[in-house]
Amino acid sequence: MSQVPAADATLRVLSHLAGARGPLPAAAIASALDLPRSTVYHLLSVLQEHGFVVHLPEARRYGLGVAAFELSGGYARQEPLSMLGRPLLAELVDRVGESAHLAVLHGRDVLYIVDERAPRRPHLVTDVGVRLPAHLTASGCAILAALPAGQLRALFPDQASFVDRTGHGPKRYRELRQVLAQTTQDGYAREAGGVTLGLASVGVVVRDHTGWPAAAIAVTYDADAGLDPAWLAREIHPAAAELSRRIRGR
Template sequence: MSQVPAATRALRVLRYLASQPDPVPLDAIVRACDLPRSTAYHLVNAMIGEGFVVHLAEERRYGLGVAAFEVGSGYARQEPLQRIARRPLAALVDATGHSAHLAVLHGRDVLYVLEERAPGRPPLVTDVGVRLPAHLTASGRAVLASLPPAQVRALYPDRTAFVDRTGRGPASLSALRILLTETRQRGYATEDGEVTPGFASVAAPVLDHNGYPVAGIAITHPSELDLPDLPTAVLATAARLTGRLHGR
């Protein structure tokens, strides 16, 4: 860790805080970001000085500051990820004949930021602006499987973190860990009937230059269809987006 630049450590702290539904104690930051306690303390204090972190002294917790909101607002206005993804997502839909979407992790949910609907296909719940539990969706699982285990553990501290929609899907951290291990071994994520009965999805993560999952890209199709080529198509599109985020 001593060889990691301070800026990289600070960005990891910001990413972690942004993934939490509420402010967190310093010990949670230490565990999730794999930092020495003294380093985490000095980092968050420097970030407090710049407005990116706020310290809630009465609660002994840390959360995102106004400066982080300003950065997020600027990103939302520019929509760079959606702009980069729009054409590859449309090409994926043309090649497969099924609807595709792009989602980003927001706390324990995924937020759908882009959808390309295939002609003649029914509307899905994954419309732009919709949030769904990450552990139930293929897009969310693709992202979670690419996160450090400590961050997944921080997101799902106990069984109350596991929301149910259709009576299917992991209901504990141990069950989620098994599912994410299978996802990593397979190379892509799946779900079948856990979001909407009768529909299944295949997804892959889009990674930044540090290998951090910034989004998940997925195809949704009727469960009864056997589509063995879908994972290859989704993985190729995710790799294309990953390359574009790297500037290639």
């Protein structure tokens, strides 16, 4: 039980609105959160005054305001995900002796936000700021496997959506679904030669407080090194779980 119930209720209202498909009636918010309607109306009024909520009088609904959007912009500017993930990746690299990176989904691509290189390992193209086709990377497939089917289909509506780099990797939606089904079954994603011939990667998803795939951690290695992907996944999982915990603020 929170020691500051008003703050707890306010944050719950904001979180509920953020997870909704669109603006909601106050009564629906109260029912979903098991809060008194009078409390919800008071909270919405205060949030509206500060710009975190907007009231749509004709529809009798409430949605997130500009101030809530500004919070997301502040989050992006401060780059907390990369700051939280960097020390975990450094420890992971020390354990496995291979290079590791942290990536987030950006459209149909993954965007690399942390890149930790192991000494005397193969050169990689995954520098910070680099974007690569998600379906060709282990980090991308780890994230894609955790998306709802409808969103996945929207990202890859036709064969033209599938960029090719080396001739390896899924080239149509059916093949991608097979790869992602295997990822879900194994609990980690794999790729070999999809980005760079001769290199392979293992990726594990990082989830936020709602269970949404916020990012993925991957390790890349020489495909001929004889490393066991399952072993690498077991080494990555604790780092991914810890980053998930840190994202949640607990």
